[in-house]
Amino acid sequence: MNKDIAKLMSFIAGFADTTGFVALHGLFLAHVTGNFVTLGAAVSQGTSGMIGKLLALPIFCITLLATRFLGNVYEREGRSAFMPLFAFEALLLTFGAFLALYHGPFIGADGSPLLVVGMLWVMAMAIQNGIHRIHMKGCPPTTVVTGSTTQIMLDFTDLLMGKQSNIQATKQQLKGLLSSVFFFALGCASAAVSYSFVSIWCFVVPPVLSVITLYLLRRNPLHNSD
Template identity: 45%
Template structure:
């Protein structure tokens, strides 16, 4: 597993968890939380489920990112490592989500208290992942939102097509490889999550915890801020 870069695992898990939450929890985005503004409007207008979860997703996400940053800065000031403890926190959250799913799933009612609980736990886990990426893996493409990455891919392709300075073109090629890989891996995570949910709406929640455990031994080249 040490040969697999941490950002690759995070991208796969980001796509997997976001898709799984959407399918299993009434259209809840657990990673792309701002997308819940759209689905919240649809829930209110069309009577779709998980209204409360969609309403609380962004506040919970913000609070967890804030708290994880405070914890990280505290560890850093005390001369302790930051990246691995935060990965462990994310792992614990995903284990809790898997335990809820195995105990109370599948979630036929997205408005139930258990569906709300597992949704918020998954949102918290993805909040920790987003914080980890922004602080410790800032040179890597985002692992939970592909809009900006896709935009940069097309900009780089345009730069390459137009030619120009060799240094600029070389940088575009280098960036393009990393970003295309991130998008492909994220999309693969989405596809595998859909398949896993079809096969087992309950056991599909175990995979993110397994991936989070593997992330503890994944390859990290430049953990910025650690």
């Protein structure tokens, strides 16, 4: 079950990241460190959009602190924080989408509505990142794929050279990593196509998928051993 949820979460993250980039003037929502690059470009070219790029990483970090804190509180009580955290992620995505539909399309890159929408979705992606680290340790990352791509190439090279002692385990890991990268990329492509056809309405997709994920989790609770 974890693997199916991970696929959905990878798609959501890819979709959200691309939506932010195309609809929020180059703001990365999942791959927040990418904003360093776009911030540098904005500074060198004298373009707008610097405020959101400056805010993204601090907001991301503060949200992760809160995520970890809540997780520890639930752990002390003998409960899992996965469902409450993911429900809050879904709420942030939904509220952000509502504001995007109300205020968008966004003309200025530093306007307050754009910044609020962007930071709400940055918080949502931070929670998803924290959820993976805490509750889905056996699954590949769902919000960024650089590390996964690196590991794919390393494992693939080792398999070709026959260096792996446990071939079956490596193949299984490779399969999971490829799945994560594929669904993230599929989410990116879907967001790009959606934006070209329905513009700001593409913000609706991640909240809907997050609600579907919650429904699946309620029917089949996640287990760390999956």
